[in-house]
Amino acid sequence: MIHYSILPYETVMQGVEDVETPVEIVINGVTMQVQQINPHQATIVRLLSCNPQDYLNPQYAPGRLIEFQPVFAN
Template sequence: MIHYTVLPMEVVMEGIEEMEVTSVEIVMNGIMMQVQPLNSTQATIVRITSCNPQDYLNPQYSPGRIIEFQPVS
């Protein structure tokens, strides 16, 4: 992402160190993805980190979709 602004970089990036990232990586149906948990069995897909280009074309795993999974203990 490119961000054009007249503001100094220190002002634009202020507070970014304090941002809490709550995403985790999971493998679902052989596809590695980064998700943001909603509760113990649901998560929102943030991005796919698979090496297979066909995985990115599957609308079932598009970013923003809510998926259900079973946590492994």
């Protein structure tokens, strides 16, 4: 992406480092990217599923709040 601006590069890119990257999770066999709000809640950012039916399911709509229990690998 090219961005033309009269502003200095430092001003334009200020705060980019503070943006959290979405996390990939699988819920009920559906892979999605979520933005974690707290350890038990997240907001769906986008689906990464290959199944077209998953995109029609309102339960997996982007922006929807989901709750889950984190599982830690040993």
